[in-house]
Amino acid sequence: MEDRLFWCTEISQSFFMVDSSDVIDEILNSLSNDDDEEPIEWVIRRARHVVDNPLLGKLKKLHTIPDGFPLVVDEHSGSICEPILLFIYDKFYKNGPSTYVKNTALAYCSDLKDWFIYLEDFGLTWTQVSRFNLDSYISVMNGTVSPTTGKRYATETINRRATTIESFYKWGREKKFASADTPDDGLLLFGGGRAKPVPKRTDENAPISVLQPREVNLLFKELGVEPAHWVYHEKEATSRDWLACNIALKSGLRISEVKGLKVSQFSGLFKSNINPLKRYPIKITGKGGVSRFAKFPGELIMDIKLYVEGERSFISSRSRAEASDFLLLNPLASHRFKGASVSVRTLERKFASACIRAELYIQETIESVSWGREGIVRLDKLTETPSFVFHDLRHTYAVWSYYKQKQSGVAEPWLDIQACLGHADLTTTWRIYLRCAQDFEAGISDGYMRKINAI
Structure with missing residues (x-):
C-alpha cells in the first residue's frame, strides 16, 4: 500500500x-x-x-x-x-x-482534502454541492473545534478554506464539470458570489503565547534525552524531539523549516572549531520558497553535531536512511517508519504529549462533533488541552531574543529578529511577535534574564 x-x-x-x-x-x-x-x-x-x-x-x-x-x-x-x-x-x-x-x-x-472528508461524511459528491452546503460547512467550522489542535478553528483558517473551495469550483465551472446530479444552484453551474468572510473573534486578538523559563524546563524534561546523553542500547529513547524543539526555541524556525533541515547545511561547520557563544548563519528556505539566513547559536550547532554523529548515525546504519540528507530521522523504535524523515504531524503530536506530561495544559469542556449519514452528533467532553503548540517556540524565541539584545545594549533588536524570522515586513514582527514584549519589559528582573540566558 x-x-x-x-x-x-x-x-x-x-x-x-x-x-x-x-x-x-x-x-x-x-x-x-x-x-x-x-x-x-x-x-x-x-x-x-x-x-x-x-x-x-x-x-x-x-x-x-x-x-x-x-x-x-x-x-x-x-x-x-x-x-x-x-x-x-x-x-x-x-x-x-x-x-x-x-x-x-x-x-x-x-x-x-478536509472539504472532501466533510462531503463524504454527509453522503455528498463534489458535483452535488450548492452554496447552502458550503455555508453549512463554514458554520460547522465556526462552531466546533479542530480535531487536530483540540481548539476552535482560527478565523483565518475558516476564511482561507472557503476561498480555496470557491477557487476550486470556479475552476470546475470553467472546465464544465457539472454533471447530471448537479443541482440548478450548484457551485459547478452558478457561483452565487463569494461567501461573506467570518469576522475575527474577540479571543483571537489576545497576545501570543510565550513560554516562561520554568515552563521550558518542565517541557524539555518530557521531550526525551539530550543528544549528549543518548545511548544506543536504550531502544525506546530518542533525542530527536528534544533537538527539534531546541532548534525552534533557539533559532526561531517554523515547524516545517525544522522538519526540512538537512545534514549538508551543517557538515561544513562540523569540521571546524565551534564557538558555543557565536551565532552561525544557516541558509533556510521558508514560506513561499523565500530564502533567508537564520542564526544558530554555537551550542545548538554542537547539539546537532552530537545527534548526527551519535543517534542519527546509528539509525542510518540500521535502516534504509543511509542516503537521506534530512537531519531529523525517526528512531528505530518507529519500526515500519524507522529511518524516515520525521513528519510535521509527528513533531506536533510529540510536543503536545510532552506538554500534557509536564502538566502544561488546561482542562476544558469541548464539543466533540461526529458526522454521519443521519446527521451531526454533538457531545460535550472534558479534555486536557495543551497550553502551548509547537509554533509558540518561535514566539518565545522572538520575545526572548528581544530581551537579550535589549539587555546587551542593542538599540533596534527588532531588525535582527525580523531577519531571522524571515518577515518581509517589519510590521509583521511587531504586530505578531513583539507586541507583548514591551508591555511587561519593565517588570523583567535580572534574575529572570539569568534564567533565560541559562537555557
Whole structure:
C-alpha cells in the first residue's frame, strides 16, 4: 500500500501523458458510477517520480509532476482524487516549474482534502454541492473545534478554506464539470458570489503565547534525552524531539523549516572549531520558497553535531536512511517508519504529549462533533488541552531574543529578529511577535534574564 499510494491511477497517469481534455471526458463519464463501495478515507501523500509507460511510448511528450507534489488519495484503495489533482496541477504547475510553490500547493491540497472528508461524511459528491452546503460547512467550522489542535478553528483558517473551495469550483465551472446530479444552484453551474468572510473573534486578538523559563524546563524534561546523553542500547529513547524543539526555541524556525533541515547545511561547520557563544548563519528556505539566513547559536550547532554523529548515525546504519540528507530521522523504535524523515504531524503530536506530561495544559469542556449519514452528533467532553503548540517556540524565541539584545545594549533588536524570522515586513514582527514584549519589559528582573540566558 505504501508504494502504491505514490503512483497515479490509470486515468491520472494518462493526464500527464496527454491533453487534459481527454481526462476531463473520462472523469465526466465516471461520475455516474454509483456502485456501493467501502467508505473513502482521504489522506495526503507526496508523488514520487513517474517513470515512462512503455505502452504510451508513441506519445511525443511526457508531462510529469515534480517530486513531492501533494496528492489526495484514498487510504484504503490508493486511488487518487482526480478533481483535486487536476485543479492543483492547473493552478500551480501547468504553466511551468516557476509557478510552483510547494507549501502553497500543499495548503490548498489540505483544505480540499478536509472539504472532501466533510462531503463524504454527509453522503455528498463534489458535483452535488450548492452554496447552502458550503455555508453549512463554514458554520460547522465556526462552531466546533479542530480535531487536530483540540481548539476552535482560527478565523483565518475558516476564511482561507472557503476561498480555496470557491477557487476550486470556479475552476470546475470553467472546465464544465457539472454533471447530471448537479443541482440548478450548484457551485459547478452558478457561483452565487463569494461567501461573506467570518469576522475575527474577540479571543483571537489576545497576545501570543510565550513560554516562561520554568515552563521550558518542565517541557524539555518530557521531550526525551539530550543528544549528549543518548545511548544506543536504550531502544525506546530518542533525542530527536528534544533537538527539534531546541532548534525552534533557539533559532526561531517554523515547524516545517525544522522538519526540512538537512545534514549538508551543517557538515561544513562540523569540521571546524565551534564557538558555543557565536551565532552561525544557516541558509533556510521558508514560506513561499523565500530564502533567508537564520542564526544558530554555537551550542545548538554542537547539539546537532552530537545527534548526527551519535543517534542519527546509528539509525542510518540500521535502516534504509543511509542516503537521506534530512537531519531529523525517526528512531528505530518507529519500526515500519524507522529511518524516515520525521513528519510535521509527528513533531506536533510529540510536543503536545510532552506538554500534557509536564502538566502544561488546561482542562476544558469541548464539543466533540461526529458526522454521519443521519446527521451531526454533538457531545460535550472534558479534555486536557495543551497550553502551548509547537509554533509558540518561535514566539518565545522572538520575545526572548528581544530581551537579550535589549539587555546587551542593542538599540533596534527588532531588525535582527525580523531577519531571522524571515518577515518581509517589519510590521509583521511587531504586530505578531513583539507586541507583548514591551508591555511587561519593565517588570523583567535580572534574575529572570539569568534564567533565560541559562537555557
